[in-house]
Amino acid sequence: TAALEDAAAFLRPGGRLLFRDYGPGDVRHTRALKGHAPRFDGDDLLPTAFVRRDGLYTSVFSAEVLHELAAGVGLLTEPPAAEGDGDGAYGCVAMSNAKTGQSWHRVMLTATMRKETES
Numbered sequence: 001t002a003a004l005e006d007a008a009a010f011l012r013p014g015g016r017l018l019f020r021d022y023g024p025g026d027v028r029h030t031r032a033l034k035g036h037a038p039r040f041d042g043d044d045l046l047p048t049a050f051v052r053r054d055g056l057y058t059s060v061f062s063a064e065v066l067h068e069l070a071a072g073v074g075l076l077t078e079p080p081a082a083e084g085d086g087d088g089a090y091g092c093v094a095m096s097n098a099k100t101g102q103s104w105h106r107v108m109l110t111a112t113m114r115k116e117t118e119s
Contacts, residue, residue, distance in 0.1 A: 008073040011115040023090050023109035029060045063089040075113040
């Protein structure tokens with residue numbers, strides 16, 4: 001949330017922030033959930049946090065969790081991420097390796113956040 005707090009402080013009233021990151025179901029997230037990386041327990045807001053093989057602490061956000069995090073720092077999520085089911089907030093690209101026959105999905109979460117205008 002520190003990054004969102006900093007962004008909210010930087011934005012003028014009515015200013016917008018574009019957020020884009022990997023989403024639930026992305027190949028890295030899927031691999032981590034299969035036990036390829038240790039997960040952190042006890043984090044109610046970010047239950048999809050894990051440590052990558054290179055030691056980097058990573059979190060995968062759903063549209064709903066991102067909406068909650070943004071609201072907590074005074075940012076409004078604009079549709080589609082604020083619709084509740086995240087419809088339209090996710091982009092998915094199917095990738096494959098013809099040589100190995102492997103295929104996987106890259107899932108991206110995109111949201112626009114806006115700082116409220118002062119009344």
